[in-house]
Amino acid sequence: MRIGDAKQSYEADEAIWTSSTQKFWFAVFLLVLAVFPFVADAYLLYIGCLVGIAVISTTGLNILTGFTGLISLGQAGFMGVGGYTVAWFSLHTALPFPLTLLLAGLLTAAVGILVGLPSLRVKGLYLAIATLAASVFLHFIFAEWQAVTGGMGGLSLPPAHLFGLTFQSDFEMYFIIVPLAVVMVLAAKNVFRTRTGRAFIAIRDRDISAEILGINLLRYKLMSFALSSFYAGVAGGLFAYFYRVVTPESFPLSLSIFYLAAVIVGGMGNLLGGILGAAFMTLIPEMLNLLTATLTPFYPNAPVFMSPMLGIIFGALIVGFLIFEPNGLGEIWQRVRRFFRLWPFRN
Amino acid sequence: MDWLFFGEISLAGLAMGGLYGLIGLGFVIIYKATRVINFAIGEIMMFAAYLFLAFAGGMEMSPWVALPLAVLGGSVLGGVIEKVMIRPMLGESSISVVMVTIGLASILVGLVELGWGADPQLLPEFLPRKPVFLGELYLAPKIAYGFLIGATLLLVYLLYFRFSRGGVALRATASDQAAAYSMGINVRRVFNLAWVFGSLAASLAGVLVAATGGLSPQFGAVGLSVLVVVIVGGLDSILGALIAGLFIGWLETVAGAYLGGQYRMPATFAVLAVILVLRPYGLFGTHEIERV
């Protein structure tokens, strides 16, 4: 807590922005996001869109795993449901993208509730395995339900559209993905200022105590599943619009692990951390590529030994953060902020 | 219905299931002693198989020297993992520990790619090639002999845990850590040994499975089938792992043969889903799962 920052009411204590400085920086951040597509080149724009999608999906997983304490290995499968929903509605109806994305989110939420039902009986690791089973079944459905999913070849879909406008290039998609990401993260932030969000956290911290406090565990667990899957579905839908093709191989198990890693590296139960984690994990392969390209003139073999490094770095980050920095990048961010706030009085 | 065909398919499935049982055993030993679900077990198997490749293929040792060396290497790896990655996580939530093993899996895949490249590999042949017939029933020699070797180790393990001092210490730790500690059992050492023994079983199975199916950095996916085995059998039941191993191996093969290869995973995961809903602690596991 800062000096001279005493809260007078619960509302003030729960406010998203507690000071005008914060508001100022948030406005600057939004401005940067808005200007970015006009100055960035095609490559950075593409990466920007990827990060946006990853932020939405990571935020969704963070709600479930970080805030409610339910681990899920089904995130990729859920995204697949969203992706196929958007693809199907784009191919068979003329619905504009806000509606298809909403439908994708809702349908995925329904699937999420279905998968979450075993949480009535099991928890913790068993639940993780239930979600793993769900992702196996979903993959099977994507691959085999020829009539709806197009089988192994998948579906190609037309671009997103609204009021006669089509959104095709990365530049155009950016203006769907990034605003949506901002809105959805803020929405998640708001959830945790309500009873529902606090119930999630109570369940995570100690489910028995939560039940005694009058929280209906099954209801709130399923709600968390639904909310988290909704985010995954929207992210998957954006993925479909962004690449304009969905196949069963677009949503492998490794993608689920990627998002879990993003949540862990970012910081479980920390929305800002989740954003940092999503961006960081998306950028790692690109940074490594840059390093490889820098080394290649000197060591022509660089790509051959640099590429396996990706897997090693990926794993080492997960393990390293869990052992040494369990609160993730979010915590590091706080530390940096604290440093600058107190600088130069304390160092 | 062609019963001979069904018999042969079943036999092949059961032989594979025996290997699943062995891997499941490795999994259960680790879980019983340390309560860690090891998602990296497939990658530990893979690592041992690559060691075998290096010893028998690269250094041209006799396979019968290379096999124990590779298994030893895999066990040492297990011990090191416990010391370096699992012990610091003592007392953390089980989810965090699971995530550590997932991260570990990724590291091991990277290391293998670094050392041996991403190309698919075949292990040097070391099992007899003469077809095996059980009465009328044909059984591929590799899986027949693989099953025999695996079963031998299984038997040794069962006897060891039943009668040896180390085995008793392990079981004591599994049933009550505090009591075991107060009786003078070095619980830390038991933790480490559990990882060593668990990895040993997995390593042997890894070499045997790779000998029949080939080897590549994606080999670790076998671990998914094993996950099904241990959940169905019960995470802390050695008997459960063996029976479920045989059953899952059989089911996978029969589903693959009659319905098509794409049904192998869904068939076993369907069993898993039913078990999770009806009997989450598994067929033979201890009924101690908290349900809230």
Next chain:
Amino acid sequence: MFKRFLTRGLRLAGIGSVAAALMTAAPVLAQDKEPIVFGGSIPLSGVFAFAGVHIHAGLTDYTNWINSQGGINGHPVRYVMEDTGYEVDRSVAAFKKITGSNRVPVYYGDSTGFMKTIASELNSRGTTLMSGASFATALTDNQTYPYQFIPGPNYTQMFGIILEYIAMQGQEGDKPTVAFVYSDTEFGKDPIENGKAKAAEMGIKVVEEIVTKPGSVDVSAEVLKLRRARPDYVVFHGYILSPINEFMVQMRQMGLDTQFMGTFWSSDKLIIDRMGADADGYMGVMPYNYYDSAEGGPMLEALRSQAQKSDPDAGYRPTAYMQGWFNAMVWTEVVKRTLDAGKELTGDNLAASLASIQDWDTGGIIGVPVTVRDMSFPVGRIWRVNAKEASYEPVSDWIHLN
């Protein structure tokens, strides 16, 4: 932008001049015409790395060779690539990066997934013609993929060539039977439906169809199924190595005299190197002459001497190397035709030049003159493994599908 970034970084390190020299390390002759860029998403790592490194070598060597020949109509060629790990999102990133900082008329795509994903972007840009590692049947659909071609027969056509060969082996009125064994992937399922239709049309009976996971799996039960079905030929598709070896070994242990055949990516030396004597008699369909085959031709000789020059110790060069080289050869031909016609290097013009290729002499890379049909080169030949010589030997004539 990437290049700029890289150069800047190195300059900061105080070795700017070295970097500048390295950036243009390709032996470009003193030409002042604008360079033509060959772009590439190359899988130097990941599951496809076994081919990727050789594709890269083939493209690099071809670039050096064509530059030593004076480039394309005096334009030097520059080959710009990025590693993708065989992952679609990284492949797309590489494409954006490379096309963002260069004008790229031709591009190498590393997977079917990537080529399908990039199609919408490719179509709206209309600047680039693409081919690559994929022989997917879907990509020969000119409506959806007007700027993508296949540097050989597509998988369906490969099955067609294999079936033609099988039909030729039968006695009068007694066609051999086949079984298809394929992986449960997009790659594996690609030609199966068309292959079955084609077989039915030719009167060849498909007696068994087996789907497996790719890679490390136990296939004993599947072998038992084949033992019941007793096909004369087993055609594998969608694998690199495993479980082809296990099928062959186990079926021979059972005393079956089945013949085994495979498509492009499962017809390289890898099979011989890893399986040894067990590989004997395995047959593959291959549109290019093998590096060490007895065939000759000016271009094949040029390829061999360039390969020797770039890495004298490498010895044999795999089919992926030939594939990379041939891709670049087609690009050169297409660019040259477009330039000769005095047209701009746009996607449409390049595609039109490609479609105009008729009875083209590839200088021995492919043994017969080739004609482009539906954005592919539907030609190939059946080769059989001679394990003693550790090489593939031709067992059929060149089969050019119509």
